[in-house]
Amino acid sequence: MQLFPCPFCGPRSESEFHFGGDFGNLRPEGSDVSASEWSAYLHLRANPKGSSSEVWMHMTCGELFRMDRNTVDNTVNSSAELEDTHR
C-alpha cells in the first residue's frame, strides 16, 4: 500500500486517490483540431519507465494535484497544487 502526499491533506493511503492522467496532456482547443491530434490527446500515453508526472485526484477532498513519481521503484518525488490557468 503506497502513501501519496495530497498537497492539501498530507500523506494518505493510495486507495483514497484516483488517477487523472498524464500531467501536460492538454486538451486541444479550437474548431479545427485534426483527428490525429484529438486521438493522441485521448489515447496516446507516454507510459514512461522511471520518472513520471501525473495528475491525481484525492477523492476524499476532491482536489486534483500534480504528483511526480517513479514508476520503477514507486518512490514519490513531489506533489503540488495545480496552477489556476483560467483566472
Added chain:
Amino acid sequence: MTSFRIGRQGEPAPAKTIRFSFDGKDVTGLEGDTIASALLANDIAIVGRSFKYHRPRGVWGAGVEEPNAIVDIDMPSAVRNARATTTPALDGMVVRSVNAHPTAATDRHAFLDRFARFIPSAFYYKTFMWPDWHWFEPNIRKMAGLGILDPTAISVERADQVNEECDLLVIGGGPAGLFAARTASEKGKKVIICDDGFHFGGSLLHRQANIDGGDGPAWIAATLNVLRDRGVQLLARTTAFGLYDHGLVALNEIRPGKASSRLWRVRPTNVLLATGAIERPLPFANNDLPGVMSAEAGLSYLRRHGIAVGRRVVLATNNGVGVETSRELADAGIEVTLVDYRSGRRLMVAEGSKRVAGVKLSDGTRVAADAVLVSGGFTPTLHLFGQAKGKLRWDDDLLTFVAGDPVPRLSAGGAAAGSFGLTGVFESTARALASFGLTPRAMPKIVGRDTDYGIVAAWPEPNMSGRVWIDLQHDVTTKDIELAARENFVSVEHLKRYTTLGMATDQGKTSNLNGLALMAQLTEKAIPEVGTTTYRPPFTPVPFTSLAGVTSGSLMNPPRRLVLENEHFAAGANLREYGGWLRPAWYGAEPEATAINREVRQARDSVALFDASPLGKIEVLGPQAAEFMDFVYYNTMSTLKAGRCRYGFMLSESGIVYDDGVLVRLEENRFIVSCSSSHVPGVYALLEEWRQDRFDRKRLFIHNTTADTATLTVSGPKSRALLEAVGLGIDLGDKNLPHMATAWGSFGDDTVRISRVSFTGDRSYEISIRADRAKHLWKTLRRRGEAFNATLLGLEALMVLRAEKGFIVIGKDSDGMTRPMDLGASAPLAKKTAEFIGKRSLFTEEAQRPDRNQLVGLEVVDGTQPFAIGSHGVESTPAGKRSLGYVTSSYFSATLNRPIALGLIERGAARHGEEIDVQHLGQIRRARLVPPCVFDPSGDRLNG
C-alpha cells in the same frame, strides 16, 4: 527411529498433560508442545504422505521451513494445511494428515511410488493430453494435493487489523533481534519486535551459551524485562510475511484461543532483519525417509520439549555448527555417530522401509540408527530483503547467498547476515544498527569462542545413485532436475515451473539452494550465474480471514441505505440492490410479476408514490455556473430560464454517453445536476475535474447534497389532486408549475422543492425535502393517498413504465459505443456553438458511420412471451449469421397487455416498420422495429 520424551534439564515443574487425536489415534502431549513435538514424543514417525508419490514422510524441521508435517485441523476450529511444527497442540484437538487416504500410516495410493520412474516431472501434463486433460484432472487432483477444504466451514470470527508505525521494526526475536531492540529502545526509539515462535530467544532457546555472565535463557529473560520496561511492543507468534511499497510491512499474529489471526500493517522508519537462517538437507539416497531430520531441529526438540529424536543417532554434517550440534546431543546422553564431511566420509544411503533403520557411508561401512540428523549448511532468511528488491550476493566462504548492496532503511544482522556464531551475531547486528545511526551502550559479553563454521561443499550431483530428494513437499528429485536440464528448462524460473521445485506451501525454504546448485553443475555454471527466483510475499501462508479483516460478508461492499428503509419494510417492500443502493423492487406478498403488474396499472390509473432519494442532487453555484453547464452537457443549458428544468446528456471525452438526467436552474447562478442514482460519485468527480481544469475556482463551486436530501416522487393522473390534498403551500396548476418547471413550496415548517419532471410519462412531481424530515411527508402522502387508490411503486414497475415511454437507462439501453445521436439526440450537435466535453469525438468517422446501432423499440411479432434481454438481432449473409445489435430492455407491459422491448439495432432509427430475426440460445424469433415510445406518443398524459 524411536523418539521419546526424556524431559528437560532443570525443568521447574511438570507441565500439564494434554490429549488429542491424530488420524484417529490418541496422542498424549504436554502443554507447550507443538503438534510435531507431541507426535515425536509418541514415536509417530509417519506424519504425512508426499504430494506426488505418496511416500511416507516424517517431521523434518522445528519451524516455518517444515516441508512434510502439514496437517488439517478439524477441532477446535477448522484450519487447513497447518504446519505441525509451529502449531500449538491443544487438549481435545482433532488433527488429520493431508494427502493420505485414509491415513498417513496406511495410504492406499502408496502404489504410486512403485511407478515413480514412470512419473517424471510434467508426466501428468504430457500423458493426459489426449483427449482432454480436464477428463483426468479431478482424479489426479484428488490424489495429488494437500488439505481438503470444507466450504461449509466458514469462520465466524472476523480478524482484527491494526495499523501501526514505529522507529524500528525488528523482525526476529533471537539474540540478534533482542539485542537490536534493546539498543534502539535505550535511545528512546519506538520499537516493535516480532518473532514467529511462541517464545522469544531464537537459537538461545536450544543452544548453550554464556552471555553477560549467565546462560541463554537468563539473558533472554533479562533482556525481555528491559524491553517491557521501555514499552517495546513484543509480538510473539507473529510472522512478518510481506514487505510492500513505501516501507509497509505486514505481520500476521496468531492469538492463543482465537480462531482468527490479527493482521498488523506497520510503517516503520527502519527495519532490522534478524530472521536467522534455515538449515539445508544433505543429498543422499532415500534422504526423505521418516527419521531423517534437520540437526538443528533435533537439538531444538531436545532442549525445548525434552524429546530425544532417537536412541542411536547418526549426525551427518558438512559444517562446524553441525559438529557442535552432535556434541550437544552427546552431552545430553544420546548415542551419536558423527559423519563429518570435512574429514572425507559422506553419507550415501539411508536404509529402512517406512522409517530409517541405518545408513551406508562412502567408505562402505554401515551404521544402524533410528534417527539421522543432517546439517547441509545454513541459508540466511532474506525473503523480506528480496521483497524489498534487494539483490543477493554469493559468498564463496559461506557457500550461500547473503544480502548484497544495501537497501535503504533495511539491514540484516545475526544469522540472516551470515553470522553463525554468537560473537559474530552481535557484531553484525551492531553493524546493521550503525546504518540506522544507533550505537549500543555496551556489547554483550560472550564467554567462549565462536564455532568455526568451516563449511565444505556437499551439493547434489548429477547421476547420484538412488533417489535423492531435493524438494520434499513437491517430490522433486535430482533426476527431475536432470530431466529439466535435458529438456532445456535451464533458466531458474523455467526450472521452478517445470519441476515445481520450490512451489509448494513451504516455497522451497529447504530445497531451493540445493536445486540451484545441481542445475549449476548440469549447465556447467557457477551457482550465482544460475540465479535465484523472485521473492514474493507471503513468506508463509496467511489466512484469507486475516487479509479480509472486517471487509467480508455483509461488510464486503456495504450497500447504501434509504433514510426511509424502515417505512418501506413496514409497507412490505422487497429490497434489492440497484447501483449500490438497497431499494424497494416491489411491495407486498404477491408473486413478483403479479405485484409489478398491479403497481404499473395503479400508477397509470390513479397515482403512485416512489422513493427517488438516491437521485443525484449536485449543486453548481457561482457566476461561471451557466458557462460550466454548457461545457459539461451535450445540450445547451445556458439558455435555460431560472425555475425551469431541461433533460440532457453528459458525455465522456470519447463522445460516449456517460449519464443522462435533468438539470434544474434554480436561480441565475445556481443549478442542480440531477444525475442518475448510480452515477453520483462519478459525475461529481467529473464536475470537479473540469471545474479545476478550466474554470475559476473562486467563481464556481460544486456541492453534492444527494445524501442530505430525500426525493419523493408522486406520479399519475391523480398526482396533482393528491398533493393538493396534502398541501404544499403553492399553486400546483399547470400555469404556475408547468411540466419541466421547479418551485419552492412548504410542508409543515420545512421548505420543499417541487419539480415537475416525469420518468413515467404521466403527470409527475418530485418533492425534495431534508432527509431527516422525509418520514413525515411520506406517511402523509400514504395516508392521503388512500382516498386516491395510491400505490407504492417499486423500481421494477418504474422500469416498465419508463420503457413504455421509450425512456432509456444509461448503461442498460446504451453501451460503451453509444453516442447521443444513436439515441436520437442529433440537434445539439448541429446547433450548439459552445465547446463541450466529447464534442470533437462526435465528428470522427466512427461516430458519423451510417450503420451504427441505434435506439429502437422492438415489437414482439410471434406470440406473447417477452424477448430475452441480450437476444441478438441477426441477419443471414453468405458468410453466415451476422449480429445486428441486441435487446437492451424487455418487459411485459401491463398497460398495453403485451410484451415490449428496447434495443440497439443497426440503422434502427431509419428502419421503423421492418421485421428482423431475434436469436437467443439457438432459438429464432421475429421482431418488428418500431419507435422507442409505444405509449402516449403525443405526450398528452404529462398534463393529464
